Amino acid sequence: MPAEPTIPKYKIATRSSNRTSRSFPVHIDWVTILLYFLLVGLGWMNIYAAVYSPDNVVNILSFDINSGKQLVWISAAVVLIIILLVVDYKVYEHLAYPIYGTIILLLLVTLVVAKPIAGSRSWLDLGGGIRLQPAELAKFATALALSKYLSSVSLRQQKLMDQVKLAAITLLPPAIIILQNETGSALVFASFILAFFREGMSPLILIIGGTAAAIFILTLLVPKLYLIIGIILLMGAAVWLDYRLMRRIKTMIAMLGVVIAMIFSVDYFVNSILQPHQQNRIKALINPEADPLGYGWNVTQSKIAIGSGGLIGKGFLEGTQTKFDFVPEQSTDFIFCTIGEEHGWVGSTILIGLFLFLLIRIVSIAERQKSVFGRTYGYCVASIIFFHFVINVGMTIGLAPVVGIPLPFFSYGGSSLWSFTILLFILIAIDANRSQDLSR
Amino acid sequence: MNYLENRKYIIQGIFLIVGIVFALRLFHIQVIDSSYKQAAETNAIKSIIQYPFRGLIYDRNGQLMVQNTPVYDLMVIPKEVKQLDTLHLSQVLQLPPLEIRERLKKARTFSYVQPSAFYQKLSTEEFAQIQGSLIDFPGFYINARTARGYPHQSLSHALGYIAEISPRQLEDSSYAGYRPGDYIGKSGIELEYEKFLMGKRGVKYKMVNVRGIEKGPFKGGAFDTLSVAGQNLISTIDLDLQAYGEYLMNGAKGSIVAIEPATGEVLAYISAPFYDPNLFTGKDYGKNYMKLLTDPDKTMFNRPIMASSNPPGSIFKMAQALAALQEGIITPGTGYPCNQRLVKCSHAHTPPSTLAIAIEESCNPYFYQVMRSMVNQGKSKNIFTDTSIGLKEWRKHITSFGFGTKLGIDLPNEKQGIIASPEMYDKIYGKNRWKFSTIYSLSIGQGELGVTPLQMANFMAIIANRGYYVAPHIIRSVGENGKPLPEYLKKNYTTVDAKHFAPVVDGMAAVITSGTGRNSSLAHIGIQVCGKTGTAENPQGKDHAVFVAFAPKDNPKIAIAVYVENAGFGAQSAAPIAGLMMEKYLTDSISAKVQWKEKWVLSRQYLNIK
Numbered sequence A: 001m002p003a004e005p006t007i008p009k010y011k012i013a014t015r016s017s018n019r020t021s022r023s024f025p026v027h028i029d030w031v032t033i034l035l036y037f038l039l040v041g042l043g044w045m046n047i048y049a050a051v052y053s054p055d056n057v058v059n060i061l062s063f064d065i066n067s068g069k070q071l072v073w074i075s076a077a078v079v080l081i082i083i084l085l086v087v088d089y090k091v092y093e094h095l096a097y098p099i100y101g102t103i104i105l106l107l108l109v110t111l112v113v114a115k116p117i118a119g120s121r122s123w124l125d126l127g128g129g130i131r132l133q134p135a136e137l138a139k140f141a142t143a144l145a146l147s148k149y150l151s152s153v154s155l156r157q158q159k160l161m162d163q164v165k166l167a168a169i170t171l172l173p174p175a176i177i178i179l180q181n182e183t184g185s186a187l188v189f190a191s192f193i194l195a196f197f198r199e200g201m202s203p204l205i206l207i208i209g210g211t212a213a214a215i216f217i218l219t220l221l222v223p224k225l226y227l228i229i230g231i232i233l234l235m236g237a238a239v240w241l242d243y244r245l246m247r248r249i250k251t252m253i254a255m256l257g258v259v260i261a262m263i264f265s266v267d268y269f270v271n272s273i274l275q276p277h278q279q280n281r282i283k284a285l286i287n288p289e290a291d292p293l294g295y296g297w298n299v300t301q302s303k304i305a306i307g308s309g310g311l312i313g314k315g316f317l318e319g320t321q322t323k324f325d326f327v328p329e330q331s332t333d334f335i336f337c338t339i340g341e342e343h344g345w346v347g348s349t350i351l352i353g354l355f356l357f358l359l360i361r362i363v364s365i366a367e368r369q370k371s372v373f374g375r376t377y378g379y380c381v382a383s384i385i386f387f388h389f390v391i392n393v394g395m396t397i398g399l400a401p402v403v404g405i406p407l408p409f410f411s412y413g414g415s416s417l418w419s420f421t422i423l424l425f426i427l428i429a430i431d432a433n434r435s436q437d438l439s440r
Numbered sequence B: 001m002n003y004l005e006n007r008k009y010i011i012q013g014i015f016l017i018v019g020i021v022f023a024l025r026l027f028h029i030q031v032i033d034s035s036y037k038q039a040a041e042t043n044a045i046k047s048i049i050q051y052p053f054r055g056l057i058y059d060r061n062g063q064l065m066v067q068n069t070p071v072y073d074l075m076v077i078p079k080e081v082k083q084l085d086t087l088h089l090s091q092v093l094q095l096p097p098l099e100i101r102e103r104l105k106k107a108r109t110f111s112y113v114q115p116s117a118f119y120q121k122l123s124t125e126e127f128a129q130i131q132g133s134l135i136d137f138p139g140f141y142i143n144a145r146t147a148r149g150y151p152h153q154s155l156s157h158a159l160g161y162i163a164e165i166s167p168r169q170l171e172d173s174s175y176a177g178y179r180p181g182d183y184i185g186k187s188g189i190e191l192e193y194e195k196f197l198m199g200k201r202g203v204k205y206k207m208v209n210v211r212g213i214e215k216g217p218f219k220g221g222a223f224d225t226l227s228v229a230g231q232n233l234i235s236t237i238d239l240d241l242q243a244y245g246e247y248l249m250n251g252a253k254g255s256i257v258a259i260e261p262a263t264g265e266v267l268a269y270i271s272a273p274f275y276d277p278n279l280f281t282g283k284d285y286g287k288n289y290m291k292l293l294t295d296p297d298k299t300m301f302n303r304p305i306m307a308s309s310n311p312p313g314s315i316f317k318m319a320q321a322l323a324a325l326q327e328g329i330i331t332p333g334t335g336y337p338c339n340q341r342l343v344k345c346s347h348a349h350t351p352p353s354t355l356a357i358a359i360e361e362s363c364n365p366y367f368y369q370v371m372r373s374m375v376n377q378g379k380s381k382n383i384f385t386d387t388s389i390g391l392k393e394w395r396k397h398i399t400s401f402g403f404g405t406k407l408g409i410d411l412p413n414e415k416q417g418i419i420a421s422p423e424m425y426d427k428i429y430g431k432n433r434w435k436f437s438t439i440y441s442l443s444i445g446q447g448e449l450g451v452t453p454l455q456m457a458n459f460m461a462i463i464a465n466r467g468y469y470v471a472p473h474i475i476r477s478v479g480e481n482g483k484p485l486p487e488y489l490k491k492n493y494t495t496v497d498a499k500h501f502a503p504v505v506d507g508m509a510a511v512i513t514s515g516t517g518r519n520s521s522l523a524h525i526g527i528q529v530c531g532k533t534g535t536a537e538n539p540q541g542k543d544h545a546v547f548v549a550f551a552p553k554d555n556p557k558i559a560i561a562v563y564v565e566n567a568g569f570g571a572q573s574a575a576p577i578a579g580l581m582m583e584k585y586l587t588d589s590i591s592a593k594v595q596w597k598e599k600w601v602l603s604r605q606y607l608n609i610k
């Protein structure tokens, strides 16, 4: 943690009077801003590489191609950043619920009025060719609302009513988003579990959640019988290593029963309840080679593009797989393929490193907030970016199902870029003024 | 709050673990596993094979026998096919719509993005018609390549044919470098000389996008190679003689093989019935092939080298004589009585007082006694052992004439035939259970003997050369001014010395002048022919006629074997055919005096003589 300038308490009292007329905040976390612009800049170059066509070379700035348009979105994002930093940081906390309410309303309106685009009713046409995806905005709005609510109650006190309200705030937006047929964006809200964990949620939920996810994936990958035998052997080994576990034999047998029941219900869920296109996404994760031209196409081609990059890659604009359109949606969801192919393992690992650096930095920022609101919001930001990062990169390398969510700051698209910019810079604004908050 | 603050380490730990897992996974697919690089190449780099011009084949006089003609294949890239008007296409190609769908499905199974042949070998009219409407069928295009063409309809069996490489061959590592759809020699010269004829393919590497559209050369064409045309072959065949032989054999079954004795060059190679090699170049190739393969006359049976189970008959007597002379059993002046109690003789005649007379009269009892003396030389007191020793010695001489072995002609599927051996009889009768009286039919060329027409012709070349042969071959030059393969430059000496050939040659000359071979005489053009008729017993029906000869007697230019199935005595059919062939080769024409022979041969009346 960088050294904090110590500000005498009396100064806080004098400076917290008139917020709107105050000047640009001085304690901005420049490291995060640097990371932000690094990611956005690299993303912009890779968008150009992804749409680059050797027999029709278009200037990177041309508005005919995605990279040119992205530059417009980036410029607009800069304006947005300035506004976010100039506006009184207190607004975010004070207006958290109204913002949340507005977005919920917007989501509902969208659901009603939106024309379906590729089966999804999530785009709001603002006229003049400008479209908005309110689902993107729901992320920061929900993060604000959750942080506000958690700053007023304590999760550790385990009041049922509080937890129900918290669950309602968290689950309302994804419920509407699922109705809009944007399952991918809805899944993002599951990431708030990390923020809840930090604020006192029982670690059991995290452990159970993690185990359940592991069992879910293993059920798809390993024949049921082997999996059950494996788990029994694992439990046997645990008892053998520590015989005291014998005293908890009943608990263990119960756990085994739950796990077996879960294995069978996952099987039933995937094969009988999921819709065909959802089944295909899961099948593509398990065995994309089974139908490389059908549901396995995206994953197969994406792995080929990344895998062919080698250690140091083929060089900027030299990737044949991305350049010749083998990878679908290269400038949006599959942008990571361009890095993998043209910059190899070194480039991919550097990008992963940048994201890790950013995430850990955000956690540090969150931890140094004196208000629960600021801290919770920081963790929400980290959780959302982390979730996008895991799923987006994971799906391109065959470790996660193909869920259409963008790589933060990197993928092409105004809605996504602005939504992440707002998400991050609200935190930066709060952080820049953290010393003006009283510790609660 | 402190204990909750520690949870930040757990959360940061989760971030780190995921990052490390990703980096490791990426390391695996990018650095360790090379299969993705290959997949990327097959994806985006299209190797375009530059097919070389397949070598041409000429006859010994420079007449073109095998050429390349352009053909057009309708290709399809399934990924690019959009809203296919099946009905329209089915009208253009005259294929039922079901077949169209079936073919498209097959192409899709082969590859979704790579082109495959949808309809091969369009006729010129179909090509013209389709070219006009091709614009209506996205994903389809015409690919021009060359197919074999035969300006003459001769030499089908020896030339062989080319066809698409089979799936089994593709799996075979010795065919590495061939790709599905490639054409390859399947039989005859096309198969035997494949590696010379095919030339060297060139490859151009082009980058393609996901729709298979070319995006320029890969790495500026640094890996591209040029194709090298296949080598032309010059055959030993005299195309005029070949065509004449086919004219004479048209409608009959059998073989003619003519060899230039000094060089082993095959001058004519006829397997009747024959077929027009052009039948195997069109799109009905498969249909035609099956028809010929299953016809009752066994058209696809390559008789000169594959008909190996027929006994040679009387022509084998020269071999007996030569072996006995070499063993010192007989001299040119040896006489034997025509003792019909030993074996029936073909006709009544005065007892042969010399070997030459015995050959001229084709006296069965004479050669019975010659072989008995040769086999039972008293080397062992046990008559069985003695016969065994004698037969082994006899076999050594016989096989040195090329019987019972593959001669090594440059055509695939040559059969070696059968020559009786002590081991064979031990197996049939049991050890010490057989003696000369058991196996005497060998002496007159019957029994456990099987020779191919090629071996018969080669045997004539041996007698013409007085003791050696050059392995018969059908290609005299690989490349326009090249050489035959090295194995065809070597003389193979028999176990019989040159000096022993004179009485046999004299006997064979007498066969023509005053014996059964009169019908092949070339006395009218002043050429002395040496020959021998024969009859091969056929348990299934009428006997096969055999005639072997060479001419002229001194400094021979042609050795020939004629084999006519179910034609009875060799004198009636095989001898006049051989005479006509030799005259045609030696003088390039048929004199008016013997044109009645041609008529007789073509009348096929000998097939009806009982």
Ligand SMILES: [Zn+2]
Binding pocket: B338, B339, B345, B346, B347, B349, B361, B362, B363, B364, B365, B366
């Ligand atoms: Zn006789």
